[in-house]
Amino acid sequence: MEKRPSIAVIGRGLIGSAAARHLANAGQDVTLIGPVEPADKRTHQGVFASHYDEGRITRKNATDIFWAEASIASIARYRMIEATSGIAFFSPVGALMAGAESGEFLGNARRVAQQLSVLHQDLRGELVAEVIPDLSLPNDWSALWEPDDSGHISPRRLVAAQTKLAEAGGAILFDGVVTGLEETAAGVKVHTKTGTPVFDQVLVAAGGMTDHVLGRPLSYKVCGRTVALFELSENEAARLGYLPSLVMGTPEGHYFLPPIRYPDGKIYMKLGGDPDDILLKSPQEIGDWFRSGGRSEVRDDQEARFRALFPAVEVLSIKMDACMTTWTDDLRPEIARLSERVSVASAGNGAGAKCSDELGRLGAALLAE
Structure with missing residues (x-):
């Protein structure tokens, strides 16, 4: 049997956990990398994410057709995600x-x-x-x-539901902070404080930390x-x-x-x-x-x-x-291949929580191209 390519999704937030679920359900060898929510934000010295919250608005309509269509697609899957994960959000x-x-x-x-x-x-x-x-x-x-x-929706519980379903589909969770990436002939080295695993493909979905993970000028x-x-x-x-x-x-x-x-x-x-x-x-x-x-x-x-x-x-x-x-400058999420091995699905532009499942699906689809 041909070995499946190994995929790392960097960022255990709304888009990253959704992408990991979609990849795992498609039978991919996926590892979801990122830290858990800090117990005390006031004293925490690690990285932060925006999904540490209990309330974000969800609706189908928007002032922009892209965000409305992404929200409609995501909302249509809410009840399935709740039912299969057992987590209401x-x-x-x-x-x-x-x-x-x-x-x-x-x-x-x-x-x-x-x-x-x-x-x-x-x-x-x-x-x-x-x-x-x-x-x-x-x-x-x-x-x-x-x-x-x-x-x-509760973004905190939505992430928990997506993560649970990703694990059920075979995804591996890696509790760690990514400090950088290094593309080599053998794959992408993912530098963390606890090791440097190598993957065939990487999808960066790290929200406000995305530019820093990629080591690129601020975009x-x-x-x-x-x-x-x-x-x-x-x-x-x-x-x-x-x-x-x-x-x-x-x-x-x-x-x-x-x-x-x-x-x-x-x-x-x-x-x-x-x-x-x-x-x-x-x-x-x-x-x-x-x-x-x-x-x-x-x-x-x-x-x-x-x-x-x-x-x-x-x-x-x-x-x-x-x-x-x-x-982003165009007020759209960045969902794109950056190289043969590295892709990105990030930037919610203040509207990404409600439609994060669709943004994660689009990011996962990049790796199937």
Whole structure:
């Protein structure tokens, strides 16, 4: 029997774990390499990833046809991934895309929804308040409401589900930090702190660390982001259980997650959206950013926006957390062969969590070409 080529997927995040599942299901000899989530981000001295979270918006529609099609493909596989892994990660509470009635954001969203026949209801004017009475949008705003197959996912649990299924398909997990690659005639040497295994093919899916793993000049714009978390009582969370996720057409790209229980046992509503970019140009800067926990001035701005959006919601406490987004110049993920042996599938451009299974599939497909 002909020996199968050995494949390393570098990055145990959303795209990497998905790629490993697709490769393993195709019968490939695959090793998924990356560290586990740190127990304490404030003291952790290793690498960080953006999927250490319990809430990311998922929806079929978008203002861009590529991201809508990738999301539709991924969402169609959510329930299969949940059922076969036994790990629930999808909360189908619905989603809103809201913005000024005359703005490009809502106009583009309507165009994409129509082109792809995305099931939605167009809530204009006072209809938003009738459907979601706790939400107070500006008077000139409307919203597109997706009631089905949308809401939010737990990126942390989605990664766990993908990883479990990859292992079930024969993938090997390697708990380590990749410090660089070296292409040789015999294969690609993957340098880690605990060894240097050699593989026939490598797929790099390391998010904000991708450029550093590849050892190339910075091609991504990696940005630090701050999110505010608003703690609710059990009763208030139950009362607000009908709320959908919300994406807003503001210059800062604000978004909102409805009540979600976090690992500390508390229930939070989350609001994100930064007024400017904190550029993270090295692994040290990425680590320092995550350990910082975010910017208090951004949290304060998000609190003011939250109070305006949800004036009647009772909040017990407010805290903030740090995250990061990875952007390309064309606002598309980088899914490409870089050489005969090295490929890349990375850069979610602030939209990659919900459609990560499709981005991972596309990355896996590169190695079958």
